[in-house]
Amino acid sequence: xxxWCLRMKQTLDNATQQDSPDxxxxxxxxxxxGGRGGGGGAGAGAGAGEDRWTCRYRATHGSPSxxxxxxxxxxxxxxxxxxxxxxxxxxxxxxxxxxxxxxxxGISTFIxxxxxxxxxxxxxxxxxxxxxxxxxxGLPINETTFGETFSKAGYKTGVIGKWHLGQQGDFHxxxxxxxxxxxxxxxxxxxxxxxxxxxxxxxxxxxxxxxEMPRCSAVSWYACQGEEGLNFPALxxxxxxxxxxxxxxxxYLSLRYTHAAEIFITEREISTPFLLYVGLQHMLAPFYHMPxxxxxxxxxDPYGDALLEMDWVIKTIVNVIAExxxxxxxxxxxARGGGSSSKATVWEGGHRVPALAYWPGTIEGGRVxxxxxxxxxxxxxxxxxAGVDMPGNRIHDGIDITNxxxxxxxxxxxxxxxxxxxxxxxxxxxxxxxxxxxxQFKAVYVTGGLPECGGKVGPAVSHNPPxxxxxxxxxxxxxxxxxASSEYRFILMKVNQALVELELSLAEDNTSFVDYSLNPFVxxxxxxxxxxxxxx
Numbered sequence: 301x302x303x304w305c306l307r308m309k310q311t312l313d314n315a316t317q318q319d320s321p322d323x324x325x326x327x328x329x330x331x332x333x334g335g336r337g338g339g340g341g342a343g344a345g346a347g348a349g350e351d352r353w354t355c356r357y358r359a360t361h362g363s364p365s366x367x368x369x370x371x372x373x374x375x376x377x378x379x380x381x382x383x384x385x386x387x388x389x390x391x392x393x394x395x396x397x398x399x400x401x402x403x404x405x406g407i408s409t410f411i412x413x414x415x416x417x418x419x420x421x422x423x424x425x426x427x428x429x430x431x432x433x434x435x436x437x438g439l440p441i442n443e444t445t446f447g448e449t450f451s452k453a454g455y456k457t458g459v460i461g462k463w464h465l466g467q468q469g470d471f472h473x474x475x476x477x478x479x480x481x482x483x484x485x486x487x488x489x490x491x492x493x494x495x496x497x498x499x500x501x502x503x504x505x506x507x508x509x510x511x512e513m514p515r516c517s518a519v520s521w522y523a524c525q526g527e528e529g530l531n532f533p534a535l536x537x538x539x540x541x542x543x544x545x546x547x548x549x550x551x552y553l554s555l556r557y558t559h560a561a562e563i564f565i566t567e568r569e570i571s572t573p574f575l576l577y578v579g580l581q582h583m584l585a586p587f588y589h590m591p592x593x594x595x596x597x598x599x600x601d602p603y604g605d606a607l608l609e610m611d612w613v614i615k616t617i618v619n620v621i622a623e624x625x626x627x628x629x630x631x632x633x634x635a636r637g638g639g640s641s642s643k644a645t646v647w648e649g650g651h652r653v654p655a656l657a658y659w660p661g662t663i664e665g666g667r668v669x670x671x672x673x674x675x676x677x678x679x680x681x682x683x684x685x686a687g688v689d690m691p692g693n694r695i696h697d698g699i700d701i702t703n704x705x706x707x708x709x710x711x712x713x714x715x716x717x718x719x720x721x722x723x724x725x726x727x728x729x730x731x732x733x734x735x736x737x738x739x740q741f742k743a744v745y746v747t748g749g750l751p752e753c754g755g756k757v758g759p760a761v762s763h764n765p766p767x768x769x770x771x772x773x774x775x776x777x778x779x780x781x782x783x784a785s786s787e788y789r790f791i792l793m794k795v796n797q798a799l800v801e802l803e804l805s806l807a808e809d810n811t812s813f814v815d816y817s818l819n820p821f822v823x824x825x826x827x828x829x830x831x832x833x834x835x836x
Contacts, residue, residue: 448477497586
């Protein structure tokens, strides 16, 4: 039976069981004296103040865990102006009403991210993501993911959507501490689909047979694709390690992700806490959305409609948790990864990303924090809240921000965040730092050299001494501090000290290196050696 047909059958079977008179009597109240059928007996009945759904779930799955659940919802390439709650309160075309609701009932902030991945492992790998479907490597094996850390602590762990840290062998999420995986393992722009979506680029559907394969003079396979305007391989949908559809239907991918989240959350013993990471396809080009969202956003264009669908996905997953009676046991992070200019800009537009933490009954709502926090802080904060030890084989760049999240007294020491232009690996003689953030100041060493919105690439300009901005007072980075001022000299001294400390820590740390070499034989394909790769 097909995966989703089986899921629907299970849903109907469960509904039949749970709505039986015996079950309804058990969950109709009565406190500790009310057993099944309403009379004494062995059953405990619905406890005082316990909603019917919680009672239903407890009756079939056991008592809840005392450890919190965690959900990380990572938006892709969403601009901070796209969400009304962040820097855009007057934007009448914003299309994220539920994310706005979460921000109003949680704590919202801008977090600083130097990579696309929210610390699935230490930020010191030199790895932002695996760039191509044919990349042989992935997240180095000696790196410890939060999946491995929490799985060892008894959590059920899962990834839905974009993984982007390798899809072969030991690099697959099922080999990196995650019990559950369902999704497209990399970006939708790294392959073809039959539905081309909306993009500024001219895209064509996947070839249906050999007659539609490109014929060109280029020696390189990728160069040949470029000549013909094609993009291979066909995008795969993975359920665990199995390719269940290729090319996948991008138009309805969000619906399938919400179904997968429901399966992961509900089909487990409630006594087992869970950690779920969801890498959303939104808003990475090309844009897709289900027909039901066409023209429904205030913007009324494909971007706004896709943004509205993203908001619906987040709402649906949050509602599944609430309907499971686990809202007050679940900390939900919503953040944005990615950035403009091929994910390599050092400007705030690529690093100052919207984020919020939502935890009904625990996080005081309506708060906005201007503390300097980072994607890297999510891992140690979750570990602290769960009472789980961080891996001991590394120097960790993230810090525990529990007190910020829970609005308790805290004292952040001076903090430095680094934005390298490459992996900044300790044995790389060509490594170059793009920017360094110390407190509210940012030193910028390189500008330009990256594609603009129209595709034009200007020259890279090095700045020595660096441009320094007070990004708290000047977030647009329009007015650098005068290099002749005493303030500039004092800040530069602090920046140089931070760089020295970084070098010393790299020399002492258990750093690792990434294999970016390409091999077409590792390309996901459901029916090799046929390059068309079609199966449903």
